[in-house]
Amino acid sequence: MGVLEKIRKKITLALAEAAQEAHRAGRLACHELPEFVLEVPHDRVHGDFASNLALLLAQTEKTAPRKVAQTLLEFFRQPGGCISRTEVAGPGFINFYLDPAWHYEVLPEVDAQGEHYGCIDLGGGESVQVEFVSANPTGLLHMGNARGAAVGDTLANVLAAAGYNVQREFYINDAGNQIETFGRSLEARYLQLLGQDVTFPDDGYPGQDLVESMQHLIEQVKDKYLTVDPVLRREMLVKYALKEKLSQMERDLADFRVQYDLWFSEQTLHDSGEIENVLKELQASDYLYEEEGALWFRSTLFGDEKDEVLVRSNGIPTYFAGDIAYHRNKFRRGFDRVINIWGADHHGHVARLKGAMQALGFDPERLQVMIMQLVRLFKGGEPVRMSKRTGEYITLRDLMDDVGVDVARYFFVMRSADSHLDFDLDLAKEQNNENPVYYVQYAHARICSILKQAGAVPAAKDVDCSLLSDPAELALIRKIAELPGEIAYAASHLEPHRLAFYANELANLFHGFYTNCRVLCDEPALSQARLVLANACRITLHNTLHLVGVSAPERM
RNA sequence: GCGCCCAUAGCUCAAUUGGAUAGAGCGACAGACUUCGGAUCUGUAGGUUGGGGGUUCAAUUCCCUCUGGGCGUACCA
Numbered sequence: 001m002g003v004l005e006k007i008r009k010k011i012t013l014a015l016a017e018a019a020q021e022a023h024r025a026g027r028l029a030c031h032e033l034p035e036f037v038l039e040v041p042h043d044r045v046h047g048d049f050a051s052n053l054a055l056l057l058a059q060t061e062k063t064a065p066r067k068v069a070q071t072l073l074e075f076f077r078q079p080g081g082c083i084s085r086t087e088v089a090g091p092g093f094i095n096f097y098l099d100p101a102w103h104y105e106v107l108p109e110v111d112a113q114g115e116h117y118g119c120i121d122l123g124g125g126e127s128v129q130v131e132f133v134s135a136n137p138t139g140l141l142h143m144g145n146a147r148g149a150a151v152g153d154t155l156a157n158v159l160a161a162a163g164y165n166v167q168r169e170f171y172i173n174d175a176g177n178q179i180e181t182f183g184r185s186l187e188a189r190y191l192q193l194l195g196q197d198v199t200f201p202d203d204g205y206p207g208q209d210l211v212e213s214m215q216h217l218i219e220q221v222k223d224k225y226l227t228v229d230p231v232l233r234r235e236m237l238v239k240y241a242l243k244e245k246l247s248q249m250e251r252d253l254a255d256f257r258v259q260y261d262l263w264f265s266e267q268t269l270h271d272s273g274e275i276e277n278v279l280k281e282l283q284a285s286d287y288l289y290e291e292e293g294a295l296w297f298r299s300t301l302f303g304d305e306k307d308e309v310l311v312r313s314n315g316i317p318t319y320f321a322g323d324i325a326y327h328r329n330k331f332r333r334g335f336d337r338v339i340n341i342w343g344a345d346h347h348g349h350v351a352r353l354k355g356a357m358q359a360l361g362f363d364p365e366r367l368q369v370m371i372m373q374l375v376r377l378f379k380g381g382e383p384v385r386m387s388k389r390t391g392e393y394i395t396l397r398d399l400m401d402d403v404g405v406d407v408a409r410y411f412f413v414m415r416s417a418d419s420h421l422d423f424d425l426d427l428a429k430e431q432n433n434e435n436p437v438y439y440v441q442y443a444h445a446r447i448c449s450i451l452k453q454a455g456a457v458p459a460a461k462d463v464d465c466s467l468l469s470d471p472a473e474l475a476l477i478r479k480i481a482e483l484p485g486e487i488a489y490a491a492s493h494l495e496p497h498r499l500a501f502y503a504n505e506l507a508n509l510f511h512g513f514y515t516n517c518r519v520l521c522d523e524p525a526l527s528q529a530r531l532v533l534a535n536a537c538r539i540t541l542h543n544t545l546h547l548v549g550v551s552a553p554e555r556m
Numbered sequence: 557g558c559g560c561c562c563a564u565a566g567c568u569c570a571a572u573u574g575g576a577u578a579g580a581g582c583g584a585c586a587g588a589c590u591u592c593g594g595a596u597c598u599g600u601a602g603g604u605u606g607g608g609g610g611u612u613c614a615a616u617u618c619c620c621u622c623u624g625g626g627c628g629u630a631c632c633a
Contacts, residue, residue: 042579052575052604055613065613090576091613136633177632203632290631294631303560305629313630319633348628349561373561374626415569420562420626427582432593436584442595450592489572501570504580515588515597534592556595 001120002484003105008049011096012038015053021075030057038096047087047095054092065092068388103474104465106481111460118483118543122491123164129330130156132341133253134171136329137245138182138205141252141396143375144343147421149396150412150549151372152341153258154496157547162491167335170253171326174242175266176319179418181205183234189214194223213241227343252396256405269325275317278325278360279310285309287359302355323349324356331362339494340369347371370494373420380426403428409549410437414500436504440545441553444505447538448554450519450531457535463528472516473533476509480540481514487547496548503544510537 015038022028036053054069061068069088076086085097110117122541132152135145153168160166175180185204193197200206225233246263253260268276278293280422282288287298293313297320300307310321330338337341342349350371354364377384377394384394399408407428414436415421427434451457468477483502490498519530542552 037572037575039575041576042571043576046576050576052614055575058613093576171633181632224612292631296631303559309631312633316631318631323633344561344627346628346633349633371561376626418561419569422568424568431595435595436581438583438595442593446593446596453592459630485572493573498572501580508580511596512598518592520592548633553591 002481003102003109004478004481005120005485005488007082007098007102008038008485009053010082011049014077014079015051015072015094018072018076020054022071025075027075028057028068029061033315034060039383041093041095046089046093047085048098049088049096051094051096052092054088054094058092068092069094100469100474101466102483103468103477106477107449107465107532107536108460110480110539111532112373114539115543115546116312116414117539118487118547119161119163120484120488121163122488123159123162125163125165125192126336127165127167127334128159128337128339129167129169129333129335130159130339130341131169131171131330132156135249135257136173136178137242137249138178138185139207140209140393141249142379142393143396143399143423144372146256146396146399146408147372147375147412148341148343149161149253149256149258150409151370151496152418154409154413154499154548155339155370155494156547158487158496158499160488161547164491168259169262169264170260172246172263172265172267173319175270175322176316177236179180179242182241183238186214186237187230187234190217190225190237193218194226209245210241213244214245217241245395251402255400257409258397264326266322266326269322270317271327274329275321275325278328279317282310282324282356283358285359287356297352297359299352299355300492302358303351304355308352320349320352320356323353324360327353327367328360328362329358331357331366336366338367340367342369342371344371344373350441368494370417375421375423378424378426379423384425406441406550407435407437410440410500413548415494416495416497437550438556440503440507440541440551443510444538444541444545444552445554445556446514447510447534447541450534451538453519453556454527454531457526457531460532460536463532464525465529465532467526467529470513470517472509472513472532476506476513476533476537479506480536483540483544499544503541503548506537506541506544510534510541511538 016449019028019030019033023030034056035052036051036056038049038051041047041050042258054072055065057068058065066088068091072094073086073088082099082102083096084099087095089095113119120478130152133141133145133148135141156168158167171517181201181203182205184201188198188200188204192200193214194213214237217237225236228236250263279288282297287301288310289296289298294309295311295427296307297310298307310322311317327338350369352369357367358364402425411423411428412421433439468474486498486502490496513533519527519534521530545552
């Protein structure tokens with residue numbers, strides 16, 4: 001826990017005790033303490049922390065909030081003398097002004113923790129699985145997958161930094177109708193490439209990538225499959241193409257700095273009997289029924305508009321059946337919590353999947369689904385039309401080639417998941433001050449340049465940090481001190497975009513410090529202290545960028 | 557039609573989950589350095605938070621309604 005978080009906790013506790021004391025002294029009637037907050041005010045003139053406790057108590061006390069605040073302060077006992085001043089302000093807020101001495105504890109802490117600075121133990125080793133991207137292997141990774149990759153990977157990083165035991169997983173949809181369609185598409189391409197006049201299926205996957213895949217295959221086996229039985233042939237083509245496409249996805253994602261702990265195949269759920277098994281388990285309950293030859297799940301019980309088919313009348317289980325088996329499998333593997341990152345086009349599945357988990361006896365709260373809005377691509381001020389139907393769209397690979405990994409990841413993580421993301425390709429390609437990524441990276445490179453000129457960076461414990469008293473210095477230290485709290489917030493609210501904002505604010509305060517305070521100056525002791533501060537800022541920037549998956553260059 | 561999401565400065569987005577005077581970046585305008593990286597810094601202008609109602613000490617945030625967008629609404633995934 002960071003210095004600031006410790007102080008926050010102390011004040012929160014002391015405030016609660018003050019309410020108890022006031023209650024004991026007969027000055028407050030309250031029996032139960034309301035859920036109050038100790039927050040950092042928007043405007044710093046309102047102190048370092050502010051609490052709304054009196055405002056909340058006023059309702060049950062039937063007393064003016066400011067009066068309640070006064071009473072609370074009467075009984076408030078300073079924790080460890082870290083507070084220099086308190087006041088009642090506005091409608092009844094209690095503001096706390098900290099003794100600035102706390103600033104000087106921050107830098108030694110950053111120094112000591114280095115690359116681990118910012119890490120906290122919020123999760124206590126709780127095991128969390130994050131499943132993201134899970135794109136259909138029948139095509140290429142598109143912009144939506146790219147957003148999911150950046151957001152999912154960053155969230156996983158943040159959770160790991162917050163003390164959770166994180167597993168990253170990719171669910172491979174290698175079963176079902178689409179594989180059937182995939183096989184027919186591949187077969188048509190294979191035959192076409194060998195000069196046969198066959199028509200491409202109406203519902204086929206039109207992407208050029210399938211043609212390429214079949215070209216590769218023909219290089220190996222020539223026309224050997226022409227004479228093979230069609231059913232067997234499609235099976236062989238799928239097997240080949242699937243392998244090729246998956247290894248391509250794995251390679252593309254790795255280049256995007258995303259590494260999975262596990263690639264989980266849907267087909268294995270069919271093969272192992274887990275799907276059949278989970279259906280039996282559900283059937284034992286009252287959640288299933290048969291109608292028109294199909295097996296249905298009563299998802300209307302969980303807020304769905306209509307019930308959902310689990311087994312078609314042709315006997316083949318649906319994707320939903322597989323998904324239920326898959327999620328039961330996840331819980332059975334021992335994850336305390338399971339997080340899925342889905343595109344907005346899948347939001348309709350949330351209620352029924354949670355419902356299915358509940359039906360199986362799992363607490364649905366243990367399954368969290370983060371919904372990401374869709375991505376719109378802009379080029380030259382115009383939206384770029386993308387069509388999966390025609391197979392023409394910008395792929396993750398195109399994006400990386402075009403704008404680079406740093407820019408792409410930063411742009412995706414910069415936005416909150418529930419905002420429709422307009423990805424401006426022209427802006428992303430700009431290598432100037434219009435591009436927010438470089439603002440942050442520039443701050444890091446600038447620090448590295450200073451440290452290089454200084455030669456050696458002294459250890460924080462060996463310098464007098466209290467020489468740092470300029471407002472720009474104190475503001476920077478404060479922002480550095482906020483990283484652990486930011487990580488805690490981002491992890492518990494599943495909001496990785498906060499990290500990008502934090503990085504930007506930190507860079508902004510560094511540039512302000514740089515302009516106002518010369519690091520390599522005439523006063524040796526002050527210069528040493530500023531070097532320590534600059535270095536702490538470098539570490540903090542580096543760690544934050546690392547969480548987002550963006551490089552922290554020493555030169556640019 | 558019904559369900560979910562979204563609408564905030566000219567543009568792209570925040571807002572500590574109900575808190576005090578709604579903030580950043582870009583763009584516009586005006587400024588700053590004879591030493592550490594100008595991909596920087598400072599300032600100004602820019603808002604009825606899509607419209608209207610409601611809940612309360614307090615609403616961008618919660619409820620209702622209308623408008624305008626996105627997505628979903630298959631024995632597809």
